[in-house]
Amino acid sequence: MVKTLGTERHKALIALLVEKREAAGLTQTELAAKLGEYQSFVARLESGQRRVDVVEFLELAELLNFDPAKAIRQIVGSRN
Template sequence: MPKAIYRPEHDVFLAILKARRIDSGITQADCSHALGRPQSFMSDVERGIRRLDIIQIRDLCKVLGCGLVDVIKEFEEELNKTGF
């Protein structure tokens, strides 16, 4: 089994995170700053270079004003639509 970052499901997850960030009106730089990370952090996350653990995903959800469970539900729904 390939590493998660090389699986198509990872692309789906990243697209959800990026859409949530854009919908919230927060720039990558502002998001990174709110997380106490360098400006490049969110760029690296959204390009799939940097992986997030569950705690970091939860922190990101708080910054974006959404719930972790809601993001996971959306992820599952998108996977089901695409046949994963």
């Protein structure tokens, strides 16, 4: 399997997550608190240093109030 960090899809995912966090009016620190993590956890996600697994993605979608299926379609569509 190809490494995913730094790919166009990974960059699109990160951009989407940052956009959704900002739209929710949350700082990295506030989102981290909701996740039960440190701010550095969110910073690593948003800087592309860490992958987001499916379970984390679903939790982020719930906390940031977005439709995860629609977001995936948007990411896949951005590649075409």
